[in-house]
Amino acid sequence: MMSKTYKKLIATRLSDDFRSAIDIQELPIPTPNSGEILIRNKFAGINAGFDTLLCKGNVPYVNLTPPFDLGVEAVGEVVEIGEEVNTIQIGDAVATTVRGGGYREYQVISAHQAIKIREAIPEVLTLMPTGMSALVALEEVGEMKSRETVLVTAAAGGVGHIAVQLAKLAGNHVIGVCGSEVKAKLLESLGCDRIINYRNETLDTVLQQEYPNGINLAFDCVGKQTFDTCVEHLAVRGRLVVVGFISEYANDLESVTQPRIYQKLFWKSASVRGFLMPHFSEYAEEARDRLLDLFYTGKLKVAVDPREFHGIEAIPDAVEYLLSGQNCGKVVVKF
Incomplete structure (x- = not known):
């Protein structure tokens, strides 16, 4: 039975220290409106540099005021769709790169923002x-x-x-x-x-x-x-x-x-x-498709750091781990 609530990480204040800037919220799982889909995130990518700068208020093109959501890339499974969604079905594996959509167990986004993939595996987060x-x-x-x-x-x-x-x-x-x-x-x-x-x-x-x-x-x-x-x-x-x-x-x-x-x-x-x-968004779609093709045809290897981080609560540890320079490949958290 699917839970009725989910957890997400938010920045509640600006701080030089990521851990002291954040908090965990538990909220009702949202229902998608027309044209939207509900995704259960399985893995999220850790972007410690961006996370740290964002929580310090040092990302000029974003300029957010707390509280705000954190995390960007995620892969997961579509668990519910709204009306007039024709391109995606329940059960599809998708990748998303919506700012604020990564460090959370569920997310609702417009169907056109989701990228269909073969399988919701952490390697896709590196691409x-x-x-x-x-x-x-x-x-x-x-x-x-x-x-x-x-x-x-x-x-x-x-x-x-x-x-x-x-x-x-x-x-x-x-x-x-x-x-x-x-x-x-x-x-x-x-x-x-x-x-x-x-x-x-x-x-x-x-x-x-x-x-x-x-x-x-x-x-x-x-x-x-x-x-x-x-x-x-x-x-x-x-x-x-x-x-x-x-x-x-x-x-x-x-x-x-x-x-x-x-x-x-x-x-x-x-x-x-x-x-x-x-600043180069016009190249994003072609770059994404080319990278997926290189990966699926075995021409591009993807390294995911072997250290495991589980759940929303582990994200601060993952951020600090990446900043320490110990990682070998992409650092991910599993939900």
Whole structure:
């Protein structure tokens, strides 16, 4: 018998600490209106950086006032449909990427916002929107070509391990930066050409000694010193895409006093480019379909972190786990 209530996670206040900003609510399970569907979420993806920034009030394009719902990507099963829903049936597996629809056991959304998938498995959470971000950032912002040298930081993370594979599929030499032997083994299995474990080697030294002509495309999710090193080693006409800066999400931004970076970029005609998926929404559908096809045909491997998190109550632990850098692949919570 289906429960009459469900739990969801909300932000009740703005705070630098995710755990202190949130609360769990228990509410009646909603009934879908015309054109809507009710989904029982089975898995949700953890986006610790976005979650933290959102609860700090540091996401300018959202600018929410508490209380507000949290979580984005989820996969689940349709358990009820409203009138005039013709494209989806009860029992269908679907994926959703609605902000506020992830960290909850049930959600009601418009039928057209749901993406039908073969099975509600956690691997799909790595493709939407995480993998979509990797693909669009590399191709549209980074202008990725073939036979280039591509460097990916946080390469064993949810976004990074997809970026590594997409760069390899495009015919590039790929350098993956990570912080443990377990992560290095994952990158080796994905075909990474040069793996740099920054706990054993220095990124700057390796690039200086082994890549004297520089990096054509850097895909950076880390920031701070890693960002500085990537800028330093860009090739002529090299591009650095800022996909995130997880090293500073949980703290105040570091103040830096040094020469402006245009003197490093100008003489090499190099560039630094920011990427935020909402600014490239016109590419989302094609990217999603291509990634699903690559996954279903076995051309793209998806890594889900083996550590298990169960239930709404485990989400703060999952966020802190991801921010600690221990994860290998996508971190998910199971409902």
